[in-house]
Amino acid sequence: xxxxxxxxxxxxxxxxxxxxxxxxxxxxxxxxxxxxxxxxxxxxxxxxxxxxxxxxxxxxxxxxxxxxxxxxxxxxxxxxxxxxxxxxxxxxxxxxxxxxxxxxxxxxxxxxxxxxxxxxxxxxxxxxxxxxxxxxxxxxxxxxxxxxxxxxxxxxxxxxxxxxxxxxxxxxxxxxxxxxxxxxxxxxxxxxxxxxxxxxxxxxxxxxxxxxxxxxxxxxxxxxxxxxxxxxxxxxxxxxxxxxxxxxxxxxxxxxxxxxxxxxxxxxxxxxxxxxxxxxxxxxxxxxxxxxxxxxxxxxxxxxxxxxxxxxxxxxxxxxxxxxxxxxxxxxxxxxxxxxxxxxxxxxxxxxxxxxxxxxxxxxxxxxxxxxxxxxxxxxxxxxxxxxxxxxxxxxxxxxxxxxxxxxxxxxxxxxxxxxxxxxxxxxxxxxxxxxxxxxxxxxxxxxxxxxxxxxxxxxxxxxxxxxxxxxxxxxxxxxxxxxxxxxxxxxxxxxxxxxxxxxxxxxxxxxxxxxxxxxxxxxxxxxxxxxxxxxxxxxxxxxxxxxxxxxxxxxxxxxxxxxxxxxxxxxxxxxxxxxxxxxxxxxxxxxxxxxxxxxxxxxxxxxxxxxxxxxxxxxxxxxxxxxxxxxxxxxxxxxxxxxxxxxxxxxxxxxxxxxxxxxxxxxxxxxxxxxxxxxxxxxxxxxxxxxxxxxxxxxxxxxxxxxxxxxxxxxxxxxxxxxxxxxxxxxxxxxxxxxxxxxxxxxxxxxxxxxxxxxxxxxxxxxxxxxxxxxxxxxxxxxxxxxxxxxxxx
Amino acid sequence: xxxxxxxxxxxxxxxxxxxxxxxxxxxxxxxxxxxxxxxxxxxxxxxxxxxxxxxxxxxxxxxxxxxxxxxxxxxxxxxxxxxxxxxxxxxxxxxxxxxxxxxxxxxxxxxxxxxxxxxxxxxxxxxxxxxxxxxxxxxxxxxxxxxxxxxxxxxxxxxxxxxxxxxxxx
Numbered sequence: 001x002x003x004x005x006x007x008x009x010x011x012x013x014x015x016x017x018x019x020x021x022x023x024x025x026x027x028x029x030x031x032x033x034x035x036x037x038x039x040x041x042x043x044x045x046x047x048x049x050x051x052x053x054x055x056x057x058x059x060x061x062x063x064x065x066x067x068x069x070x071x072x073x074x075x076x077x078x079x080x081x082x083x084x085x086x087x088x089x090x091x092x093x094x095x096x097x098x099x100x101x102x103x104x105x106x107x108x109x110x111x112x113x114x115x116x117x118x119x120x121x122x123x124x125x126x127x128x129x130x131x132x133x134x135x136x137x138x139x140x141x142x143x144x145x146x147x148x149x150x151x152x153x154x155x156x157x158x159x160x161x162x163x164x165x166x167x168x169x170x171x172x173x174x175x176x177x178x179x180x181x182x183x184x185x186x187x188x189x190x191x192x193x194x195x196x197x198x199x200x201x202x203x204x205x206x207x208x209x210x211x212x213x214x215x216x217x218x219x220x221x222x223x224x225x226x227x228x229x230x231x232x233x234x235x236x237x238x239x240x241x242x243x244x245x246x247x248x249x250x251x252x253x254x255x256x257x258x259x260x261x262x263x264x265x266x267x268x269x270x271x272x273x274x275x276x277x278x279x280x281x282x283x284x285x286x287x288x289x290x291x292x293x294x295x296x297x298x299x300x301x302x303x304x305x306x307x308x309x310x311x312x313x314x315x316x317x318x319x320x321x322x323x324x325x326x327x328x329x330x331x332x333x334x335x336x337x338x339x340x341x342x343x344x345x346x347x348x349x350x351x352x353x354x355x356x357x358x359x360x361x362x363x364x365x366x367x368x369x370x371x372x373x374x375x376x377x378x379x380x381x382x383x384x385x386x387x388x389x390x391x392x393x394x395x396x397x398x399x400x401x402x403x404x405x406x407x408x409x410x411x412x413x414x415x416x417x418x419x420x421x422x423x424x425x426x427x428x429x430x431x432x433x434x435x436x437x438x439x440x441x442x443x444x445x446x447x448x449x450x451x452x453x454x455x456x457x458x459x460x461x462x463x464x465x466x467x468x469x470x471x472x473x474x475x476x477x478x479x480x481x482x483x484x485x486x487x488x489x490x491x492x493x494x495x496x497x498x499x500x501x502x503x504x505x506x507x508x509x510x511x512x513x514x515x516x517x518x519x520x521x522x523x524x525x526x527x528x529x530x531x532x533x534x535x536x537x538x539x540x541x542x543x544x545x546x547x548x549x550x551x552x553x554x555x556x557x558x559x560x561x562x563x564x565x566x567x568x569x570x571x572x573x574x575x576x577x578x579x580x581x582x583x584x585x586x587x588x589x590x591x592x593x594x595x596x597x598x599x600x601x602x603x604x605x606x607x608x609x610x611x612x613x614x615x616x617x618x619x620x621x622x623x624x625x626x627x628x629x630x631x632x633x634x635x636x637x638x639x640x641x642x643x644x645x646x647x648x649x650x651x652x653x654x655x656x657x658x659x660x661x662x663x664x665x666x667x668x669x670x671x672x673x674x675x676x677x678x679x680x681x682x683x684x685x686x687x688x689x690x691x692x693x694x695x696x697x698x699x700x701x702x703x704x705x706x707x708x709x710x711x712x713x714x715x716x717x718x719x720x721x722x723x724x725x726x727x728x729x730x731x732x733x734x735x736x737x738x739x740x741x742x743x744x745x746x747x748x749x750x751x752x753x754x755x756x757x758x759x760x761x762x763x764x765x766x767x768x769x770x771x772x773x774x775x776x777x778x779x780x781x782x783x784x785x786x787x788x789x790x791x792x793x794x795x
Numbered sequence: 796x797x798x799x800x801x802x803x804x805x806x807x808x809x810x811x812x813x814x815x816x817x818x819x820x821x822x823x824x825x826x827x828x829x830x831x832x833x834x835x836x837x838x839x840x841x842x843x844x845x846x847x848x849x850x851x852x853x854x855x856x857x858x859x860x861x862x863x864x865x866x867x868x869x870x871x872x873x874x875x876x877x878x879x880x881x882x883x884x885x886x887x888x889x890x891x892x893x894x895x896x897x898x899x900x901x902x903x904x905x906x907x908x909x910x911x912x913x914x915x916x917x918x919x920x921x922x923x924x925x926x927x928x929x930x931x932x933x934x935x936x937x938x939x940x941x942x943x944x945x946x947x948x949x950x951x952x953x954x955x956x957x958x959x960x961x962x963x964x965x
Binding site: 016018019021022023025026027028029030031032034035037135210211212213214261262263264266293295296509510511512677678679681682683685686687688689690712713714718720721722724727750 | 813815816823827828829830831832833834835836837839840842869870871873874880884887888889891893894895896897898899900903925928929930931932933934935936937938939940941942957958
């Protein structure tokens, strides 16, 4: 498919149109899950495990059941005969080519909706209480008595893979749930002839996505046919419908899932959880409206975590600094279940190589089950971890060679003239991993310029730094496969009123879909943007969809809407051609008016054309399938588009306090064609701040007993405006060759590089000959530890 | 159950509330004013910020009974009309100071309080704006545009926001 320019010529694509979403949100008229009015709805609270690992010896719900206002109390034994365990089948489908080529191990763990005789992480739901309101439900939670016989906790993924480790999941022989490998060339031979080799172990620590709106589910039941309407703070309503129907054993047609306004997702709301099924179960069983709104401690402990990986990485170069080989053996902590299969491990495997040409690769990623909260994709989904290992190793290799880190990178980047570039690995969708377009040298050249690295080096040499401060500069590059399939839906309908209804299976969690998809549709159709209404995130509006995950919405839904709008445009032109007696190719659509190019005053509004087809409005007209001007398209991308970026930071570290201040953060970003620059910049900036949070502040730490140590925002440190550094944000635009709009995915990229960038910069500041940073977050206490270790090593 | 009088957005409401009911729940569930959002329920994120006698408070740390007889204002009261936004709201819109919009009402309320104080006092120092914003968590925007919007609305920065169009709505 060629990257043909979009038609329409309204100039809407590429313009910073202000957001249609904002007026309601600014007035407090958003409709988030907890804002929905469900008259008479019961509320749910959960008894959750205080132990990382334990047998349940007894559950006594009698006192809770006796509390006035309590409607029902359920343990697993109360519901097990009528429900199935949670199992995300869609995540487990592995393309045949992948299965044959790499023979991955992906052991699945169906998750019982409530603890089945044992618990395997703190926060696991054990008993569900349904009461007249949340206050009473929480009172009843306190009255449930659960007996536990604690078992040893297993927190570290490397410990979990030790031969003598007890199996977390009963009936499995060990805790290895995932293993994927990728090999190109002969790494051993390359290492034997290499002039420079570094071997390091890097740890990526555990983060929580932490959307400002916690998760929640609200359900109403239609007494006529017992069908369920489920409102859920989900990124993937269609998948949730399938999971609910499958788990509750009801017909999918009897489940409608709607995502209302969503207060951020970042991947955490892209997977399905036991509560997503338990709340509909309660509604179904009780015949009442029911809702559950997660509290913040639940979100931090009982919604999925991410990022925890250990990489043993070896990187080799010849005497000229040409990379020869990369070996990486990574272990990731899956938590207590492998719920999302190969998504994160395979992303790690295919992104560690980055924008570089490396002839020999030996990559392995394994996933270990432990007694911690499960880990699932979070903004970047396996890529920040890979980039942290690779870009740290690049810096160490450059130091060893005695050259600038950016110089080593410059010598090894894939050149734009060599695009499309194949890495030799297979992508997760079963295709050969291919970088469709990009200009990596330009990314690097610009970021080096923005950082003024030569000036920093001069200041470091001459000691032109404030007393007690150390100055450092660091950078990192990445590529990101974006716009994952298998498909997304888009439909465009011209209503008889002249308004244009656009619908898609994607759903917004703040990405401005109402605006950017309206831009796409308006541009293709030639109508004013304010005539477009987007309906999304509702299985009752469009039958099939995937959702908003994996930096995919503009690529998949955007192109589906674009193609549907072009098809509608053809129908409009054909209708107008008949009326006006002008050939379709001699017509144009401007501001919603179809008119002959050479006779603009003879135009017809698209509303008139739509009304003429509507059978009830115009007697005698068609009642067949063509009775409306409408088109639904399913866009199936051939494979992922490859977005890329270079990030860099200048930091100042206070020797006395250990505090790292980012003096400047530079981003040069390429997501192909940009539909709305304002929105794109906002997405990148938000991602970068999450990455900075992870680099410097955020960590979900577990004690050796499996107790999470960051269960409120007093301990889990989400950065504030005070931590936001000055930015330089720069774009280059290499259009994707894989879709008609030429777009690449955007949402996750910002979060991928900062942990590596900041670690590189802080190590540079502290003196890379003495200090070796192998993990984050670089909190003041950790930086002081590094300084102390360096100082004692020197004396 | 105590009966209390709440003055909210210029209207008086007689309510029976349990002692332990939070102001957030009274506003949201009893009065239907769902613009005030609950993000953390322990006073850190700032999403639930409302004005009590013109000063920002965390409604999630305030009991409904504590608001008896006080003048409460929520985000629903801020815009002057259906056609116009408050200068703080308008600046947030022009500068793309929100994405998912969940934290937005709390930020708007804190900035409105500052705006009103500035109208009395004349100016607002940048440090005061930074101090105010540091009491709010936003997970989407990276804060850059929120800070720009706040400075613009409060007159600390007269330059237009990066992508803001000239003047009116688009």
